[in-house]
Amino acid sequence: MESSSAGQTPSPSACISLAQTPVWTPRKKMTKQLTGKRDDSPLHSAARAGNIMGIREMIDDAGEEEVLELVCKENWAGETPLYVAAEYGYYELVRELIQFYDLAGAGIKAKNGFDALHIAAKQGDLEVVKTLMEAHPELSMTVDIANTTALHTAATQGRIEVVNYLLESESSLATIAKSNGKTALHSAARNGHLQVVKALLSKEPRITTRTDKKGQTALHMATKAQNLDVVAALIAADASTINTVDNKGNTPLHIAARKGRDQIVKFLLSQKQTDTRVVNRSNETAIDAAEKQGHSDITAILQEHGVLSARAINPKSTNPAARELKKTVSDIKHEVHNQLEHTRQTRKRVQGIAKRLNKMHAEGLNNAINSTTVVAVLIATVAFAAIFTVPGQYVDDPNNIPEGHSLGEANIAPRLSFLIFFQGEDADDGGDEQADVVGVRDGVGGVSGAVVRGGGGSGEVAGSICEHNRDDDHGGDVRDNVLLGCNASEEQEED
Secondary structure, eight states: OOSSSSOOOOOTTTTSSSGGGGOOOOOOOOOOOOOOOOOOHHHHHHHHHOOOOOHHHHHHHOOHHHHHHHHHHOOTOOHHHHHHHHHOOOOOHHHHHTTTOOOOHTTOOOSSOOOOHHHHHHHHHHHHHHHHHHHHGGGGGOOOTTOOOHHHHHHHHHHHHHHHHHHHHOGGGGGGGOSOOOOHHHHHHHTTHHHHHHHHHHGGGGGGGGOOOOOOOOOHHHHHOOOHHHHHHHHOGGGGGOOOOTTTSOOOHHHHHHHHHHHHHHHHSSSSSSOOOOOOTTSSHHHHHHHHHHHHHHHHHHTTTTTOOOHHHHHGOHHHHHHHEEEEEEEEHHHHHHHHHHHHHHHHHHHHHHHHHHHHHHHHHHHHHHHHHHHHHHHHHHHHHHOOOOOTTTTOTOOOOOTOOOOBTTTTTSSHHHHHHHHHHHHHHHSSSOOOEOOOOEEESEEEEEEEEEEEOHHHHHHHHHHHHHOSSSSSSSOOOOTTTTTHHHHHHHH
16 A cells, blocks of 8 residues: 555644545444553554454544544554554564554654654664565654664664665665764764674765764774774774874774773784874873773783873973873862752752742641631631520420410510610610610619619600519519609600
8 A cells, every 4th residue: 555645745743644544434433442551542552462453453443533543642652553563573563554654654753762663673673674664765764853863773783684774775874973973883883783884884985084073983982892893894994094083182092092992902003004192182192091091901012012101202291280280170170060060959959848848838828727717717606696696595395484475585585684785775776765774783672773864755765664663573672773864754754
């Protein structure tokens, strides 16, 4: 099945356009997708298990739009079902799935930066790589966030079969460098993959002089490893790189001496092109670098071949005071860097503590507000209950109603003090009668020490009080009563 249609541009947001999708006769709708720890869809799970029949059944049972959703769905790691099948090396399953992906869909990258082709190249699954490349040859040019091609990935891992296949499809892939300037040859040399190095050199021999952002060639990288054959192959391809210096002035011999690679040091010294008098920016020759790292065996080898130190080559430039000053500056720089890093970590911890304190403060404030609200509600409840609750309770027993009371009436209703209070309140609220009860005490013998002032229009209230005093039958006399206005009230009644 063709992966693209004429006159159509693949949409980056869709795995494949509906016009490109084969027509199925759906028999039923897909049920709700079940997910696992990886947030896998059923299609992910089937791809992980290599269940090609299950995948065919799910695709056949789905409608056109559901198929697009199934094949494009990513799990929590950003993996599509195609990626999962490629990762597990199921090339037949990859062939089954790739027909539903356009170039953009097949190039969807997981969170690790790899697409299906990159992960297959990394693991050396040649059949999966071939299947993907046959469907979309342009996948060989896709890169991750570091500008790494599938060829670079395969070269780093030493996957010679995949490297050869990709170089046959597009030899210029060998010249594409990562964002740090390293080509596939740099990575293959650093990891000691001799066959990969030879394959790359056979297609692009000029890349031996390519340098990365540190100014290092593939030969610099090879001297860091321990594969002498890789070093020999690179020098055989281009001997001029043997004295190339990087941004710090180091030749491959400097690096081999500093790393303690004795066999590589011997091989480099055996080459007549090797310049042993090169002094780097730290004012060191190869023997100085070996001594600085404590490689006594390397130092002995270099001495046997007559390699001189920088002091011997240029005594005037090796002022002890200058060297000490340079060392002091270097130590200070290192200390400042450590202090800045410590400060950064401290600031990060302080910010974390501040966030926790703010959270605790907010929680404490909320708790205080909630407690205050509860107390306020309780006080308000008690206050309103007190307003509507008359002291002495009510007559609530139908079988035991005291004389002079009625059911539901307050027990203190007949008492003189309550009558004075109640009548006084009515007089104040009504505005027609005014009666101020200055002092009332409910005694055993009646009302004692009561002073009632009656103004104009208050005769009815005062009269009732006076009458009550005269008719008091509680077994005592009315004592020390000063009734102001009683007579006047009675006269008003007579009039």
